[in-house]
Amino acid sequence: MTARAHTRSLLGRWDMPPWTSGSSETLPARCGEDFTAVRVPADLARPALTALGPRTGPVLANRTTQTWHFLLPHGSILPDDWPYGVRVMPKGRPIGIPPLTTTGGRDVHWAVPPGQGVTSPADLHRVLNGPLLPAAQTEPPLASTAPARVAAPAKPRPLTPAQLKVGRLLLTGASDTQMAEELKLPVGTVRQQLNRLGRRFGAPTAARKATALLAGGHLSPPPVQMLAPEVTPADLAVLRVLAGLAADDHLPAELRSTGLFLDHVDELRERCGARTDPHLIALAAFWGLLPNLFNPASGKEQP
Known part of the structure; x- marks a missing residue:
């Protein structure tokens, strides 16, 4: 993909990328070649999408796997310390790109279709580490913690x-x-x-x-x-x-x-x-x- 295809316009919109097409089928595209994909668990992705608001570029969702992919412009400079469970997909890994009209269903579909904006890597990193995840603020990434304490107290307060x-x-x-x-x-x-x-x-x-x-x-x-x-x-x-x-x-x-x-x-x-x-x-x-x-x-x- 050329740099021009990903140029942000003066209105802050991402030009329609060439890996989208008028096909009626879901077709593969390769991470790191056509775009940079950040895979986020669904329970983190939904509040992140709300926090990003109109600044969000293309986002794929899949209700079967409970994973979302935020598609960033190819060549984006990414931070290193993503929250636990978030993964920058390796170069060459194929993911399915559905038709632009596929915006719902259990399998892969567009939560945000292409052509509506650009997701800033810094903004995505900030919201995933920010107040929308209150539990993550008090618990460092698992790689640097002792085993998590999950045992209940002797008389746990009942759930509703x-x-x-x-x-x-x-x-x-x-x-x-x-x-x-x-x-x-x-x-x-x-x-x-x-x-x-x-x-x-x-x-x-x-x-x-x-x-x-x-x-x-x-x-x-x-x-x-x-x-x-x-x-x-x-x-x-x-x-x-x-x-x-x-x-x-x-x-x-x-x-x-x-x-x-x-x-x-x-x-x-x-x-x-x-x-x-x-x-x-x-x-x-x-x-x-x-x-x-x-x-x-x-x-x-x-x-």
Whole structure:
């Protein structure tokens, strides 16, 4: 892609990039060649998009994988210290580019179509590290922390009925939209409840919300008929780090790169039949792979 194709106009708009087309199909484009892509978990991406407002350039969303991609101009100078769970996609990694008219659905679609603005890397970095993530402000990135403290106090304060309903669906891998449909609530109300859970537990990611719900004795993992797959010591280390039960220095050295760690999480989700990261944590707890969250033999949460 030429520099001219990405030139910002005097009105602050990003010219329509050449990797978009009038095709009616989702076509691959390569990160680092056509654009710079920053992958953000959905529960962080939504408030970031609100905070960025009209300054936002193209953004892809995928409700099935619960991940969003902020597409920045090729050659953007990026900060190094992104929040935990955020990944700058490696050069050459293909991602699907849907038709410009695809602005909804469960699979990849445009949250913000091209041609409406430019996302500044500095602005994206600022909002992802800013007040929209109150839990992340009090908890340094996992790479530099001791194992997260997720055990509940002796007499945990009960959650509200609404929080329990949302939390129970979170553990099954339901999306925000599916929760709203099941509970007959607006999607915004569901997201408010999820944000409140995050603030209460100091849980900046959806996976850690699941951990806190289970470790605190608020909910049990939903039972499943599938037997646990065979797992390796590396798999167990990845599960504990994802759950916030261990720092990433407990990972094998080859998995301490954020990108390789997230790739391993993706592979574990597929192997375990998990819809989302919280669902993966719930499955692992039910199977006894995270025994400090749930005791499958007794059917009761650990004290």
